[in-house]
Amino acid sequence: MITDALKIADRIFASRLFVGTGKFSSPLIMKKALDASGSEMITVALRRVDLSNPDDHILHHLDLQKCQLLPNTAGAQSADEAIRLAMLSRASSQTNWIKLEVTPEPRHLIPDSEETLKATKFLVKEGFIVLPYMQADPILAKKLEDVGASTVMPLGSPIGSNKGLKTKELIKIIISNSNIPVIVDAGIGAPSHACEAMELGADAVLVNTAIAIANDPILIASAFKHAVEAGRKGFLAGLAQESDGEASSPLSWLIK
């Protein structure tokens, strides 16, 4: 029995590490790294795969008995394009899960908040389970929750940058306000970053580049797995507060 499971929509996840499938040097290394990560949620770019082809270069190597396939709308520059990609995905993959990415500027892939909200609203009404990639914007997070997003996925720092949690203070607010799972997506470059996000109380993290381009993707995938578990346990245990080490009590004048 899983005592600390993550629930998204109607599905239970034992692993809180979500992984991406881009940038690997071969599908075989990708498969081994995904196995080592223990992940049960795998995202694939709809522009990269042919969902209707079971022999697809990437899909072919995924264990979809064990893992939830999470198609993403990478490349969409507007709500409209993302919606059409999602419709195509559902029609050809039998999954209604969608990682919504609306990124009009192709170099830094910063999400467009306005279009993301619009697409989320539409896709939820169409019966999709929507996991939107978003700015670390606490107000937007609440708006997405209000229109029926299943999670929110704020960025830690620009995608592919490996810079860690540059948006930490905003992510803390998102976590404290949220009624739906918060998954830190983008920017996680090291196991320590993943661990930090989990210690803050994130429900999961999504990692791709940091695994795919490491010298040993399989070993680092396992490092991420342990880092996420350690961070989660740290959060559950309740981290001891930082202290400046002052010995005296500020109320010594009052409490004798």
Added chain:
Amino acid sequence: MTYSASAFSRLISPLSDSELNKLATNAKHLTKQHFGNTIQLYIPLYLSNECCNSCLYCGFNRHQNIKRQTLSLDEATKQLQIIKDKGFDNILLLTGEHKASVGVDYLVPIIKQAQKMFSYVALEIFPCSTEEYSSLISAGASGLTIYQETYNKEVYSNMHPSGPKKDFSFRFDSPERALKAGMRKVGLGFLLGLTDWREEAYFLAEHLDYLMKNYWKADFTVSFPRIHKAPDGLDTKTISDKDFVQMILAFRIAFPKVGIILSTRENAELRDNLLGLGVTQISAESKTNPGGYSDNTSDEQFQVNDARSLSEIITALEKNGFDPVIKDWSTILSSISPVL
């Protein structure tokens, strides 16, 4: 780094071997970070070698006594099918410049056909007006490659003595017109060998920076086709492999997220060695004559120096630790049928 003309100038200035090595280390890191261990593959389809220009360096020059051919829609479809059967999903359609017989009206049905068969359709054609680019985009074209050939106006004028291509500015403004019309991907470049490469590289960098800032939704690539064998009587400047590599490294460092394309003009060994150092897309199995995928009755534009098959190139990529990417686009990102 943020692009600046002065920083770029330093990257292309003469360097010692150890400085060049440092550039390569930096470029390798940036390429891996932004593009991962992947290389995109594409193939060109020459639709026509008819041309009313007289570019001194070109095999399709109207004064060249070559066999001219323009593929009909049926013939083009057959070539597309051959290419599709080889395993490609990314097609580049090329023409010369002969708008009377090979204009937008000729291209639209071929683009529509190609879009039914391939995820991604790009064009490398004569300069068009904004309205013409709109028609090509509506038909299903997502990308446009247009090389300035040279940014030096005097050299440009000498190299293009007659024909519509004589107009430097109309060509120079083509990428911008295509972007205004909504083109998603634009490829820029120049022909290496016409004049000093440093001067060309500098102007290309400025051109690219301007377009990226003003058309921020578009994706950009650069390419540096190199003249290896100049036609008789044409005085070209050869560029050494070392300089060629420095230029690629400079573009990678100055524009970390811009794709760099290397065609089959370069030989297999150089192409393999440049993987991971900046190059992100390569062509394979290219024929540069119309109809060349089934027969060889027309003449080619330039001689290919890497004649390996797609499967041989894929094997070489895998041996070097790269995943060949055949599909990286969706026709949904090109079609115009809004749901909202």
